[in-house]
Amino acid sequence: MLIHRRNFLIGTGVAAGSLALPRFAIAQGDQRPSITIAVQQISNSASLEPLREQSNVGERTFSFLYEGLIMRNLQGQMEQVPGLATSWKRINERTVELTLRPGVKFHNGDEMTADDVAFTFSRERMFGPDYDITSNKTLFANVMVRDSVQGKALPPEVMAVAKRSWPALEKVEAVDKYTVRFVNRTPDVTMEGRIARYGSEIISRRGYEEAKTWIDWARAPVTTGPYKVRSFSPDQELILDAHEDYWGGRPPLKSVRLVVVPEIASRVNGLFSGQFDFICDMPPDQIPGIEKNAKFEVQGGLIANHRLTVFDKHHPQLVDPRIRQAVTHAIDRQAIVDSLWAGRTRVPAGLQWEFYGPMFVEGWTVPEFNLQKAKDLVKAAGYKGDPIPFRVLNNYYTNQVSTAQILVEMWRQAGLNVQIEMKENWQQIFENNGQRAIRDWSNSAPFTDPISSIVNQHGPNGQQQQTKEWENDEMNRLSVAMETETDMPKRKAMFKRMLEICEREDPAYTVLHQNATFTGKRKDIQWKSAPAFAMDFRGHNFRIA
Template sequence: MGFACMLRRNLLLGTAGAAALPHFAIAQNAAPDTRPSITVAVQIVSISGTLEPMREQSNVGFRIMPVFSEPLIGIDWLDTQRAEPVLATAWRRIDAKTLELTLRETVVMHDGRTMEAEDVAFTFGKERMWTGLPTDNRGLFVSTTAGSGGKTPPPEAVAISRAHYPNFERMEVVDRHTVRFVNAVPDVTLEGRLTRTTGAIFSRAAFAQAESWLDWARKPVGTGPYRVVSFRPGQDLVLEAHDQYWGGRPPLRRIRFVEVPDVAARVAGLLAGDWDFICDLPPDQIQGIERSPRHEVVGGPINNNRLIVWDKTHPVLANPLVRRAMSHSIDRQSIVDSLWGGRTQVPKGLQWEVYGDMYLGDWEAPRFDVAEARRLLAEANYRGEAIPYQLLNNYYTAQVASSQILLEGWRQAGLNVQIEMKENWGQILGRFPGRGLCDNSNTATFNDPVAPMSVYGPGGQTWASGQWQNDEAPKLLDAMQVETDLERRRATFRRLLTLTEREDPAYTVLFQTANFTGKRKELPWRASKSFGMDFSARNWG
């Protein structure tokens, strides 16, 4: 077997020619619908105020997307973390730049149309992915109402497309059930890229009928087991069963995701019977829920790492020695032990073992070493200047508590870090004066380093928001895309980690995210190894 083929196998940990998933018969029953309806209490449904993956690229968005949308190739987050056929039943390489995909022929979309190759071409086409409004002076990832006056997507759409599909040339329609993803350059990660939420297929007809881009983005028409009924940003998302779903009749009649920002209120509502599931559960709440004979907590470490991200445009943080000092002032193990009860771990940098041969087992996160931090600060000639830390109130689980441990370590090293509480991501990512450092996270949306590291190249959130840029990073990302020799590819990844974590730090890892969900014990549902929630028939019963 050639290395390129072997690498693609390792990349996806699956087989491109995998057999199609079973198509279950839809029950034709005139009897009353006795399927249960459920309510899921979350901290927030969407940070962008939309459901469109060309704008909503967040952990909370990743949670809801699988309920109503599906890509051509998916990842089995419940068990194997390997590739699986979803809307494509098979795929094969035509050459190093071209991937041919055979479409499932029985997919009925939420508008009643049968999915065809033209829907795939639309999904990856100019009017949805590669056109965007001009960026205003606040920068990207700020507005939650862009696209309300016409059909042009917000500026983030182009940036996200560029990060996820950096050398995309076209989606070619071969026939009604066959498409070809054509890249401008060889790319060993094409199959993995298509598993992203941005690869979900939507109805071209429904987009054409929408009055505005924002109307579309708040009620997209996809292929998932449930269809969007209504979405009220800041309040709730309601979905109902799509009974013509190709994967079998959904087990639930209706799902409501309701925003309950306060964790204590989510827990109280679960125990009182107001909610069936609650998300974003910190470890210190687990024992109280488990004392109830009617409830349980499920979940654990997932494919996401929590980070601190620095803004290089801040005059103090422009010096990489200061950022390195801050990295060495963090007691990561203390966060894992005291806040997470040892239920997660300190990762070996921004990577996961699911990378297989690309995992660098000898890499380490910066050690906790206050003396080294002080030495670096002295070399940087740091004189106690204030460094702003923009902080959200527990968007991330136990975020504020984590910040207190960080502040103590930085104080011991002699760093003057000042917390500035913010209300939303726009106030953190917008190009405003005085940005410093902020909390963030990064996800391995597929099992290759290209998945999370693309954030630090053109179009990625950290790069596009202007927090961190380095001319070497895009060159390294391009090299990882085309390289087929395993050892050279590993060396390139090592160099990218050296750049982004040690020489010119873009971020520093804190811990591997652990995702816990409280639920009614009798509900036959399993937590996945990602933020995604699967309420299809295969995960109910």
């Protein structure tokens, strides 16, 4: 429900003339402000480890803490820029050499060296002690795997993400104190992108080794970012302090508090009352109400993330691909964009982004909205009206519940009996109990190649196949071939064929719309949002007018 300022003031008993600006907390002896940011969640996994928390909310949280050798320009168009490495070069098709930035300090005061970088990508931290480099195989089980070197138990999800991100990494070697080489087992044109991707951030070797358990590490990681962990209460709050020795200059904030506020109305009310300085994940219908007050504004827009509807092809009602095809053709995506997003997002060209450059498949579209075609497919498949479960979270994604309600009505018009099942968490969403059929998801592109998206999430090592929702032999062969192919026209042809399989012939998912994120804030705070979930609070991007 749209919250109007007048109604808010009446409901709280505050006179309009007495509404004060939200006040920053000023730490004694330090004139820098401390801010509070209201988010709908900090981390889904109750950890602060990117290899365990591959999520939209995690990307936002970790932007305060973690940095990579190659970084994304959060104040530009997310292009690659020097980060903890000042430069990099290709040695050959399998090798990239990077020069480290000297003098970078971890949160524990240690200087970052090539040894820390090599350890970050080691079996001990990423792949597990049983990882076989030559065969690229790991013993995966639904139990914690014992790390014999550090005495820590690595969650299987960590190893799965590592293998997905680096399917053919042979080694990362320290050439000297400030030089490292990434060596792949096979040719890979995407190595620079993998180095820059979410999950390849650098950690302190000593910080990791001194942690008693993996979860102790994961809730207080020692990294290089502008802010460091003071305390973390999962599902409640995360308090960060400035990293005073940050290589990028003194952070502009003394501390940052991220607090979990699931309800949109509570986030908006808290902004107006001064309880919060920033509020995240604002639906477009809230923007006019916030901006009617001259003291506040909303920033944000399109990001490199698409909202998807995903299929479990093994559910009895979805085994026939014609039913999944009917689901895709029954969706009027533009109506969702217009009605729920006020035209602030768009229907993209399938699971791809224009920044793929020469790999972008021109002329490709999402399945057309054609209700009659959907009805014909339903009839041809012999569907008898049996229920099809649709698993949904309570607005983890912006407009998630309202989107689900619209989708169910669209599918009903095509003759599909889809029924919403509200779930509390992602574990319940993925639970394979024989009732998994359709679910919500999103898909990001952390670097400018289809490998980062369609292969990363829907290929043989992707989460959809790892959770046994969907598989396709041709898609898997193409995924493996594309990861080693260096001829760009051949790679583009492979990608186009992947789109045909995953979005048309044997649907694994269907794209709904490109995602967008909006942040409410005080208008007198000079701060620029990034074209991503990540939030940038370094020295150049925060000032009070």
